[in-house]
Amino acid sequence: MQGLSMPQSSKDMNAVDKKLRTIIQAHKLQRFYDPPKYQAVLQKLSSIQFSDIAARWRIGRDLAYDLASLALYDIVFFCDDSGSMLFEENGKRIDDLKFILSKVSDIATLFDDDGISVRFINSNVTGDGIRNARDVQKLISQVRFSGNTPLGTNFDRKVIQPLILGKARSKVAMAKPVLAILITDGEPVGESSDKIIQVIKEAKNSLESTPYGSGAFAVQIAQVGRDAKTQKFLESLDKDPTVGGMVDCTSYYEMEEEEFARNGVPLTPELWLVKLCVGAIDPEYDAIDE
Structure with missing residues (x-):
C-alpha cells in the first residue's frame, strides 16, 4: 500500500537483486545464471540477515549488499609464502594474511557453504572448504614461509590451469565463475615482472574460446606489508593498458x-576489506582509487 514502508527483508532483496544483476551483466555471466539458477541464488540469500553483516563488519547496509555478489563466484586465494612474509615487519604480514583469510572465509561461507580455496606460491599445501578462522589457522600452520616470489609462473600452474581453464574446458559444466584473490608482500622474484600480466592475458584469451567467456575469471591482487616498491608494482598493473581492465589491485x-582521500572518500579497515573482496567484480570499486 502506498505510503507504507516496505518490509526490511524486501528492501534487502531488492537491493541485492539489483546488485547481482549489475554484476552478471557487467561480466556476461548469463551462461552461469539462467533464470532458475539465478532464482536459487536469490533464495539462498533471502535467508541472510544483512543487518547482522553490517553490524559485524561495522559497515553500512549498502556495503553489506555489495558483499552479496560473492555468492556468484567460487573464491580462490593465492597467497605469498615467501621468506619476506616471515622476516619483514616481525611476521606481521603473516598475521595480516591470516586476518584477511579468516574474514573472507567467514563471509563467503554465508553465501556459499563450500567456503574458499587457498593455494600458495611455493608450498604444495592446499586448502579447500576453508570456512572460518580455525580452518585458516590449521592451514597456515602447515606452511613454511621461505623462498622467492614467482607470482605469475605459479599462479598459472596452481590456479589458472587446474582451477579455471581446466574446468572451463571440461565436459562437466563449470558451476561458477572464479574470483582469484592474490595476496603478496613483494614484487615477483625469480621471473620477469610482466609474467603475471602475461598469464592473466593468456587465460582471459583462452576463456574466450570456451562457452563461458573471459568473465569466468576475475582477479584481485592485494598487498600486505608496507613495501613501497610493491605498491608501485600494483599501480603499474592496475594502469597497464593491456591488463588493467582485467584486474583490480x-x-x-x-x-x-x-x-581514497585524494578522491574525498574516507577509508576504514572494513571498507578496505570490502574492496579487496569485490573490487575485481564490482566496477564501482575499481574506479574509486584511480
Missing part, C-alpha cells in the same frame, strides 16, 4: 587510504 591499507 589493492595496496596496503594505509597506502590505499591516501588514494
Whole structure:
C-alpha cells in the first residue's frame, strides 16, 4: 500500500537483486545464471540477515549488499609464502594474511557453504572448504614461509590451469565463475615482472574460446606489508593498458587510504576489506582509487 514502508527483508532483496544483476551483466555471466539458477541464488540469500553483516563488519547496509555478489563466484586465494612474509615487519604480514583469510572465509561461507580455496606460491599445501578462522589457522600452520616470489609462473600452474581453464574446458559444466584473490608482500622474484600480466592475458584469451567467456575469471591482487616498491608494482598493473581492465589491485591499507582521500572518500579497515573482496567484480570499486 502506498505510503507504507516496505518490509526490511524486501528492501534487502531488492537491493541485492539489483546488485547481482549489475554484476552478471557487467561480466556476461548469463551462461552461469539462467533464470532458475539465478532464482536459487536469490533464495539462498533471502535467508541472510544483512543487518547482522553490517553490524559485524561495522559497515553500512549498502556495503553489506555489495558483499552479496560473492555468492556468484567460487573464491580462490593465492597467497605469498615467501621468506619476506616471515622476516619483514616481525611476521606481521603473516598475521595480516591470516586476518584477511579468516574474514573472507567467514563471509563467503554465508553465501556459499563450500567456503574458499587457498593455494600458495611455493608450498604444495592446499586448502579447500576453508570456512572460518580455525580452518585458516590449521592451514597456515602447515606452511613454511621461505623462498622467492614467482607470482605469475605459479599462479598459472596452481590456479589458472587446474582451477579455471581446466574446468572451463571440461565436459562437466563449470558451476561458477572464479574470483582469484592474490595476496603478496613483494614484487615477483625469480621471473620477469610482466609474467603475471602475461598469464592473466593468456587465460582471459583462452576463456574466450570456451562457452563461458573471459568473465569466468576475475582477479584481485592485494598487498600486505608496507613495501613501497610493491605498491608501485600494483599501480603499474592496475594502469597497464593491456591488463588493467582485467584486474583490480589493492595496496596496503594505509597506502590505499591516501588514494581514497585524494578522491574525498574516507577509508576504514572494513571498507578496505570490502574492496579487496569485490573490487575485481564490482566496477564501482575499481574506479574509486584511480
